[in-house]
Amino acid sequence: MTQFSPDDHLAFIGKILSLYTHEQKNHLAIINESAGLLGDMIEFSETLKSLPETGQILDIIKSIDAQIKRSSEMAKALNSFGHRMDTALCLLSVNDCVKEVLALLHRALAQKRITIEGDYAADMAAITGSPSTLQLLVFKAVTRVAEENAHINIKTFNTDDSAIISITPGIPVDFMEDSDYFKPMRAVTINGREINIIIPLK
Amino acid sequence: MPPVKLLIIDDEEDYASALVERLNLRKFDAAAVYSSKDAPAAIESHRPDVILLDLFMPGMDAKDMIMTLKDAVPDVEIIIVSGHADPAQDVIKSAFDYIIKPIEIKDLIEKVNKALAKKKGAA
Structure with missing residues (x-):
């Protein structure tokens, strides 16, 4: 039989926070590599066989935009999760x-x-x-x-x-x-x- | 000298595909797969020198995956690339190194070069 205690509650909150921050780091990693790739296209433009097409650049920007939306949705969930604990009842x-x-x-x-x-x-x-x-x-x-x-x-x-x-x-x-x-x-x-x-x- | 071959195993497609392009602009021969089940075929066809492995992917146990990869290519070096800031020590020790997302590409290349130096030293 498992008895519950405030420690279980803290472990639950810790799990939620670690999952959230892990996911945020994944979103940041995609934004980081996408922005880095845009920078590379300029930095390496002289060595590229052909200049990047507008469509390719737009796809990278769309990817950044999608990650910002994912991050925002998760931040919204964590924000309301935190606010629910502002009061016990x-x-x-x-x-x-x-x-x-x-x-x-x-x-x-x-x-x-x-x-x-x-x-x-x-x-x-x-x-x-x-x-x-x-x-x-x-x-x-x-x-x-x-x-x-x-x-x-x-x-x-x-x-x-x-x-x-x-x-x-x-x-x-x-x-x-x-x-x-x-x-x-x-x-x-x-x-x-x-x-x-x-x-x-x- | 042939380019260094890298294989990225990561379920975040946009991240992995952008990193492949960035590494290839820097004269690596990088490829990516987006699920652990596609890794064996990619290893067979790409024969990587270094694998960049995401720690948490659907249906994958990281430690088992590292063992499977090393069985398939005994001399490959594995660098874990993950958003997890505090993974289990036994998982870290089973790989060559560990880097936390988001990464600086120069830091990643530095670790790749160290992995290659170890690989050459062992050869």
Whole structure:
């Protein structure tokens, strides 16, 4: 049985930060080489057999532009991730919390060739709770699936008294049983193949 | 003297293709593959002196990949090029050197030349 502590929470935040900065360095590397190549085209112009064509130069500029957009999207996700922790409890969107963690985990999931399909209910009720604890739960549930080439389905929906995040395939939820750390949220395993994270609406 | 042959293994296509062009402008014979599964065929056809290997690619364990590359070309030198600032020490030690992205091309060439010097010294 795994008991959770603030150390687990810090490890989660550390993982998110290291994934983010690693990805940013990849984006910077592409911008660096693309800009360097443009510079080289001028520096080596006398030794080039033919001058670069306009189309080639435009392709390099488009590549730089694409990396800036990728970086900006990731920075936006990390920025909102950080802002959610400004207060321990707040009114939060379950869908946004889930999508944000998945965006920040993109690189780690791609490395294991894990694909994710989301089905997010448009009418999810806003709930008052701890966003980073909810995101830690989603992170644990998704990364513990961990098998290479897995395809994970995530669905959000409301019941009369709860907001539910359903993750298939699931994992045994022993990691949070008997733990007060996640209360009032809890998780159940259904038929051994699906995990439901249950967030009470009141 | 024939140009030094380099093989870049990196899933970021725009990065690898730009680096190939920059290295070739500097009289190297560089080529790139964008997935680990394409590496064996590229090694067979390109016969690189030095491999520039990204540490984290989809479906690839870096340490296993280094062992596979060294089995295929025992005298090749491998330089890890990655955005990871603190990789496992055993992975670093299994390669010739390590450089963190984004790179300065003169720093990369300096490491490549050191790798070549080691390769020649061992020959």
